[in-house]
Amino acid sequence: MLTDRSKVVVKKEMTLTERLYLPAIVGGILITIRHFFRKSATIRYPEKKREISDIWRGQHVLKRDDEGAERCTACGLCAVACPAEAITMVAAERKPGEEKLYREEKYASTYEINMLRCIFCGLCEEACPKEAIFLTDRIIETDYTRKGFVFGKDKLVEPVAERVDVTKRQTKDVLDFKKHKEYSHNK
Amino acid sequence: MISFLLYKGIVIGVIFTITLLIAAYSTYAERKVAAFMQDRIGPDRAGPFGILQPLADGLKFIMKEEIIPNVSNKLLFILGPCIGMLTALMAGVIIPWGNTLIVNGNEYSLQIADLNIGILYVFGVVSIGVYGIMIGGWASNNKFSLLGAIRASAQMISYEIAMGLSIIALIIMTGTLSLGEIDVLQAGGAGNDWNFWNVVYQPLGFVIFLICAFAECNRTPFDLPECETELVGGYHTEYSSMKLGFYLFAEYINMFISSAVISTLYFGGYNFPFMNNLGLDHNTITVLGTIALFAKIFFFIFFFMWIRWTVPRFRYDQLMNLGWKMLIPLAVANIFVTGLVLILTRG
Amino acid sequence: MTLNLFYFLSFVAIFSALLVVFSRNPVYSVLYLIITFFAIAGHYILLNAQFLAAVHVIVYAGAIMVLFLYVIMLLNLNTETEPHKSSVLKIAATICAGLLMIVLVGSFKGADVLVQRSVEGAPVGLVKNLGIVLFKDFLFPFEMASVLLLAAMVGAVMLGKSEARTEPTNSKVP
Numbered sequence: 001m002l003t004d005r006s007k008v009v010v011k012k013e014m015t016l017t018e019r020l021y022l023p024a025i026v027g028g029i030l031i032t033i034r035h036f037f038r039k040s041a042t043i044r045y046p047e048k049k050r051e052i053s054d055i056w057r058g059q060h061v062l063k064r065d066d067e068g069a070e071r072c073t074a075c076g077l078c079a080v081a082c083p084a085e086a087i088t089m090v091a092a093e094r095k096p097g098e099e100k101l102y103r104e105e106k107y108a109s110t111y112e113i114n115m116l117r118c119i120f121c122g123l124c125e126e127a128c129p130k131e132a133i134f135l136t137d138r139i140i141e142t143d144y145t146r147k148g149f150v151f152g153k154d155k156l157v158e159p160v161a162e163r164v165d166v167t168k169r170q171t172k173d174v175l176d177f178k179k180h181k182e183y184s185h186n187k
Numbered sequence: 188m189i190s191f192l193l194y195k196g197i198v199i200g201v202i203f204t205i206t207l208l209i210a211a212y213s214t215y216a217e218r219k220v221a222a223f224m225q226d227r228i229g230p231d232r233a234g235p236f237g238i239l240q241p242l243a244d245g246l247k248f249i250m251k252e253e254i255i256p257n258v259s260n261k262l263l264f265i266l267g268p269c270i271g272m273l274t275a276l277m278a279g280v281i282i283p284w285g286n287t288l289i290v291n292g293n294e295y296s297l298q299i300a301d302l303n304i305g306i307l308y309v310f311g312v313v314s315i316g317v318y319g320i321m322i323g324g325w326a327s328n329n330k331f332s333l334l335g336a337i338r339a340s341a342q343m344i345s346y347e348i349a350m351g352l353s354i355i356a357l358i359i360m361t362g363t364l365s366l367g368e369i370d371v372l373q374a375g376g377a378g379n380d381w382n383f384w385n386v387v388y389q390p391l392g393f394v395i396f397l398i399c400a401f402a403e404c405n406r407t408p409f410d411l412p413e414c415e416t417e418l419v420g421g422y423h424t425e426y427s428s429m430k431l432g433f434y435l436f437a438e439y440i441n442m443f444i445s446s447a448v449i450s451t452l453y454f455g456g457y458n459f460p461f462m463n464n465l466g467l468d469h470n471t472i473t474v475l476g477t478i479a480l481f482a483k484i485f486f487f488i489f490f491f492m493w494i495r496w497t498v499p500r501f502r503y504d505q506l507m508n509l510g511w512k513m514l515i516p517l518a519v520a521n522i523f524v525t526g527l528v529l530i531l532t533r534g
Numbered sequence: 535m536t537l538n539l540f541y542f543l544s545f546v547a548i549f550s551a552l553l554v555v556f557s558r559n560p561v562y563s564v565l566y567l568i569i570t571f572f573a574i575a576g577h578y579i580l581l582n583a584q585f586l587a588a589v590h591v592i593v594y595a596g597a598i599m600v601l602f603l604y605v606i607m608l609l610n611l612n613t614e615t616e617p618h619k620s621s622v623l624k625i626a627a628t629i630c631a632g633l634l635m636i637v638l639v640g641s642f643k644g645a646d647v648l649v650q651r652s653v654e655g656a657p658v659g660l661v662k663n664l665g666i667v668l669f670k671d672f673l674f675p676f677e678m679a680s681v682l683l684l685a686a687m688v689g690a691v692m693l694g695k696s697e698a699r700t701e702p703t704n705s706k707v708p
Binding site for chain 1: 231
């Protein structure tokens, strides 16, 4: 026996009040009318958003460094770490004169995350050695096509003008944790 | 003659408009009531509190692609929803929407026609209403439609009997078939003039009539003609666009008319307590009475919805058992008891 | 006005009655029969018999014809699946219908006295007068008819019961 709440089913004759059926209906309509005056649980979404956690894992961002160069070096660790295999990338070599654009000699010429595959687990963020990818509290916009959910660099890389704040996910504890490779999930 | 026709035409036009308006807003109310009973909000996007939702729905129904199946019987396919709508609207004619208004010494009744056969007319119209469903279901040439239509008609015919029998007890008591006179007999007043509503004398008859009204309107717990699991959409499986809208609309009109009939027969119609004690002039009482009638009607429409979101549906054999083995004997017993009491009290 | 209405209703009644016979599709036949019944109900109203009209619509158009329609829809009688009828059957049907017509014509021959009685404005068909006539003048036939109907009802119940006795009842429903 899994719980002590199991009941022995007794199929006894219904009493007259039970067979009349109307008392049961009256009981039912009293329950529904009580709910009628209860506060509704709905949150009117676009106008009012449900409070979300500080470390909510939403849409990804590819960070730039302080000079505005992309941090990602296309090492592919995030793609390896991804359990949903949502990340694909193509690596390319930095040309002379592009030092302002890319921080290291190798960079990702394309970087795509399929948001329909992504499970927002945050393992890519954890795997990244360059502090390049982070999950933010932004919610993925809906779209009419599947294509629209494959986010390329145009949507993932943060614009220079408006940086995406990821300090909430980059707390000291997280950074300390990241130094210890032995704790990592993907070895 | 001309002024008479003009006045009747105006009354008919007003009642027609009100009926359609209330039916339209019943769809909105239904969704709101359902939402509130399930701790939700319901439609609130179209206009403030979503009050333009019926317009949006109507527009959607009209704009939708109209599909007439190739194998269907086209004439009857179109005729089906028309009959449904027609019969739904016809019953409003004999309901006394209010007492008389006196303008320039002329008395104008707010009832379109006070027929001698009153309530029988309602039954006649209701019994024709089955054809809308049956013809539509058969003309679709779809087995699910046909089965839904057969279910609907069997249900409606069965419950019509119990409904008629429950009314007979009331008619024995009031001694008239005319709805206008039944209303007058329930007028509230002072002293010797005090009359209770019929529901006080006929509680059992009222309960039977109410249950039958639910079945006649195909409302939950008797909404078996439409059944997603067994019959797809029931008799209107093949219907689309405004023809489907007509069927759904007719259902709401039927609900409104049933509520009006219940209010009139059992809850005093346009009468309200102490109406003759307030010392108001005739026209004011009439207007207040009409408001009272509509309050009663709205309550019953709400009650229809309330029950819908409370009680699960019956199985078909349970439905038939309830109709034939419970309600009809009860209604007959009610007639018997009423007759006996009347003989004993009135000599 | 009344006369024109009478002609119109008579035309509708006879025309749709003919269509009942001549239409190939049995469902159409039933629908035309319903129209005929409505026309006849209209006649009742012209004769100031509102009660009869209402009952006619409720009972005939509203209940009996629904059952007719019911059966015919379930039988699925299309023009393609119409069974072949032997000529003997056709001849027998013609003779029967002819005999019925002779009976009808014969009965109408003696009825010309009634036509001259005016019913204009006379409330013969209203509920009250009908009730008085039924329960005073024709009490015995009325009660006999009701006993007959009761017997039929009891018979129907018995037919329905005997079937249930052979197999165990499993439909225990409140």
